[in-house]
Amino acid sequence: MSRVSSIALVVCLAAVGLGMTYWVQWGSAPRIAAEQRLIDTRRLLDLIASDSYDNQPLEHPVRIEAAFLTNSTLLGGYLATRANQPVAVLLRSQTLGYAGAIELLIVIDVNGRLLGVKTLKQSETPGLGARIADWPNTWLQMFHGKSRGQPEDSGWALKKDQGQFDQIAGATITSRAVINATHDALRYFDEHRQQLLGNPGHE
Incomplete structure (x- = not known):
């Protein structure tokens, strides 16, 4: 050849x-x-009861404006609806922990109450701050039902900072970062409620 x-x-x-x-x-x-x-879908929607919505939330992103908040940054969000009526907003938030960025999913119902908080990514110290990634997570469950006004703004802090929340043992910075980011998300929702909930029936 x-x-x-x-x-x-x-x-x-x-x-x-x-x-x-x-x-x-x-x-x-x-x-x-x-x-x-x-x-x-499994990672992002398990904070919402499956029978409470009938759309595909991940296919309904919400517009985020002024995403750089006091203690965190909003990376995006989604809207869950039932019969074309808003049920909840899912906000992806990023904040700075002890060892690096922490990405959270913060779910808020139409009345401004927290349905849950979940850690999506983190690089905190194993055995200490990294416990925020455990699922289910007892510490994160304490946010369920809270809102911007319950407690009031001054209460959104660790007890050692004159607030109302316990910390993860040995992880003060991590705990403080998550509390502040969650409070940021509630404030953002309260101030942009109409924009976030929109009018799905006319999309």
């Missing part, structure tokens, strides 16, 4: 290999995307 023929054969084999790889990736992309959506 001549050198030219050998090169042509290698090129053809490479082209066939690339084509097959592309075909496999193209064919499996929808399945991978569907599996990723399912994972995201």
Whole structure:
């Protein structure tokens, strides 16, 4: 076989290999995307009772303005509805903990009350601040039912800071960061309620 023929054969084999790889990736992309959506749905929607909404919240993002808050940054949000009426807003928040960024999911109902707080990402100290990633999480459950006015603004702090909340043992900075970010989200909801809840029936 001549050198030219050998090169042509290698090129053809490479082209066939690339084509097959592309075909496999193209064919499996929808399945991978569907599996990723399912994972995201499980992670992001388990703070809301499944029978309380009938839309696909992750397909209904809300517009976030002035995302840089006092102690945190809002990364985005979603709206859960039932019969085209808003049920809850899911806000993704990022704050700075002891060892790095902490990403939270903060779910607020239409009356401004917390349905729950969940840690999505964190890099805190194992055995101490990293316990905010445990699920279910007893410490995070203490926020359930709280609102901007219950407690009042001054109460949104650790007891050692004259507030109303206990801290995770040995993780003062982490605890303080989560409390402040949750309070930020409640303030943002209160000040942008109409924008966040919108009018789903006219989308």
